[in-house]
Amino acid sequence: MTTIKLYPDDAHNRRTIRQGHPPEWVNRDGGDYDLVVLGGGPGGLTAATTAAAAGHRVAMTEQRLTGGTCVNFGCTPSKALIRCARAVHEANRGDEFGFRLDAPPVVDFGAVMDRVRRIRSRSSSIDAVEAAEQAGVEVYLGHSRFTGPNTATVDGRELRFRKAIIATGSRPAVPPIDGLRDGEYLTNETVFALTELPARLVVVGNGPMGCELAQAFRRLGSEVDLVSHPTSLMPNDEPEAGELIRRRFEQEGISLHLGYTAARAHAGRLLTLGPAGTRELPYDALLIATGRKPNLEGLDLDAAGVHAGPDGVETDAYLRTGNPDIFAAGDATFPFKYTHAANATAQLSVANALYGAQRPAKDLVIPHCTYTDPEVAEVGLTPRRARTEGVAVDTYRLDLSNVERAFIDGEEEGFGAIHTRSGSGEIVGATLVAAHAGEMISELTLAITNRLTLQALADTVHCYPTQAEVFQRIAQHAGPQRVAVAH
Template sequence: MRTIELYPDDVYNQRTIRQGHPSDWVNREGGDYDLVVLGGGPAGLTAATTAAGGGHRVAMTEQRLTGGTCVNFGCTPSKALIRCARAVHEASRGAEFGFRLDAPPQTDFGSVMDRVRKMRSLSSSGDAVAVAEQAGAEVYLGHTRFTAPNAVEVEGRLLQFRTAVIATGSDPVVPPIEGLRTGEYLTNETVFSLTELPARLVVIGSGPMGCELAQAFRRLGSEVDLVSHPRTLLPHDEQEASELIRRRFEQEGIRLHLGFMAVRAGAGRLLAQGTDGTRELPYDALLLGTGRKANVEHLDLDAAGVHVARDGVEVDEYLCTSNPNIYAIGDATFPQKFTHAANATARLCIANALDGAHRPVRELVIPHCTYTDPEVAEVGLTSALR
């Protein structure tokens, strides 16, 4: 079984691992199930516990940590970091609120990250292996792969199913930048392991993650450059919101390089090219926020007769794959790769797969929010989609 590691090896990370992937966990011998869910993140947990609550015999498999990206490498740690950064920023604005500090607030980044890991360990308790088991799902930990159209194998255990759901989430995209080598950059899966504040941070990407963390690190004291090939921040949101965030970022001292593409990195320098020429940006840390890709490459989907499209598992409007007994949800197939979409597609999928609801995915109306300051929230059609 895979060994799970989180850095640094402190009490909070040890607690998170014990809850999401206990080292002493022993998988059952396998068996026949009404439903097998591949993945224990927001989509998988919602699907598994919903089906188990409806009286079905359910197995849920997870290779890494239950809770998935949201709890362990996304929503929870990022919002904990943002909260600390906002507190520092508010304290620096005392004169606006009628109080004065003897000196500007000083950031203890080690303590900030201690709190981030503490909040993650508290949040992960709600998505722990034990919680899924108590809800009626039988949990199997380890790598899962399809062996037949109606069976998967988990660490040598054979699970046969009437219905399966692929909910294996997504991984960060690493763009083809010359000189960029593994271990020399940060993603959402490694940035929360930092113990020292980078003096100079370069962020590549202007989506929600890139914008949220660029502002947070700037408020904590880093010099921040943000590089974006699109010429706007939050390019999938309303133009007015994007412009508002741009003005705020510039006011707070974030250096924006919009309409620039990162072409070479290494030795603490990033070369970016755009219509306005070439810029060389020094950095102590380089953070990639360049999107996400479906994590489905190692599932042996061919053995199950499941087709894969460019952006993930291919599904119809009812979230059913080319195998009529297998569905896919969340980041593994859905273009909106965030937690509310994962939960919404999971509930719809279980209604269709087990209850015969026959509801199309187009019925879903899913809100989302980017936790910059000010925050940007949307629901329904945008002007670009009308």
């Protein structure tokens, strides 16, 4: 069975391992199952526990730690780190709120990371092997692979299934950089093992993880350089949002190298090539944050009649593979690689696999949020996506500086924008840049899911004063505030 190690070897990490991959675990002998789920991350756990709750016999396999990337190397530890960094940043803003510290706050990075590991171990208890077993799921730990259209093995134990779901997640995609060797750089899977704050951190990547961790480490005291071949930050979001984050990063002292490509790494220096020639960036730690690729190696998909490409398992509109008895969910197949997207596609796969629901994945309304400060959240159609899909939309926006709670809290940098189907008032998308955008975007997700209009949002009573009023105010004054029409 696979041996799992987390560094440093402390009580928190040992607890995480005991919960997610108990060293003394002994697998069952195998058997016949209604559903076999390959992967014990958010998608796999959701699929397995959903089916088990309905009375099905379910097996779930996991090679590493249950909870997957989210709990162990992604959402949980990164947000714990971001929270610590925000506390330091807030302490440095005393002049704005009428108090002064005798000296700047002193960051104890060892204590910060101890808290990160403690929070992770607490979160991992929710997704632990024992929790899955108590929910009626039979857990198998070890390497799994298909041996036929309706069979798989886990370290020699045969699992025979009526239906199966591939939910094996994804891992960091590391670009080809001359001189870059394993162990000489960090990814999301190793950065949370740090015990000392790097004096100089170079981040390669302009997406959510790169931006979130660049800002967090800068606030904790690192000198940070961010390298990005695209000339903007967070290019999958609306340009106005990325530009606002760019200005904030520069204000906070992050050195941006936009339009530059990482070419060579050697002896603590990264050579980059860009529009102004070459730049050599010294570093104590190099973080690669350039995207994800699906975990499909060693699954022997061909034996099951399942096909895969560079983007993951190939599925139809209903998340069904070339084998009608095998479905896929989450990062292994879905383009939106978020925990909540994995959960949603897992539930959809269970419904389609076990009950013939025939619900297409395109009907899912998937929001997303990047947890920089301010946060950037989007859902549904944005003007750029609408143009790509040939949908005419009207856009209505409001700066947060016009919302009382935002300027009361000193969090007025940002804006809200609502996108409606042109001429109808039906809400089809939204963009929000705000300190708590991730907490606020669900209102618009609900509106889009239920095909509500601006009038319905305008008529909804909101607590005063709250930053969420930004949406109601946009809706109430939609006519005169229309700023763009995209065709």
